[in-house]
Amino acid sequence: MTEYGSTTVWRRRYHRYAHLALATWLGVVLYSPLGGDARALLVTRTVVFPLLVVSGLLLWQAPALRRRLRG
Numbered sequence: 001m002t003e004y005g006s007t008t009v010w011r012r013r014y015h016r017y018a019h020l021a022l023a024t025w026l027g028v029v030l031y032s033p034l035g036g037d038a039r040a041l042l043v044t045r046t047v048v049f050p051l052l053v054v055s056g057l058l059l060w061q062a063p064a065l066r067r068r069l070r071g
Helices: 006-031 038-070
Strands: none
């Protein structure tokens, strides 16, 4: 299948949805009373934020990374 085949488009679409869900969680924790909860802050700092960063980098650099891995 080509680089821009239906599988790649499907994968990128759901990757974007996951990235947006993580960003939504971050926004909710920052801008709501939930930000005062120690457990929510811990989960956000240790799980959500690192995943959001990696997800964003992969969305940004995925085509270049695929080209390099292919040779």
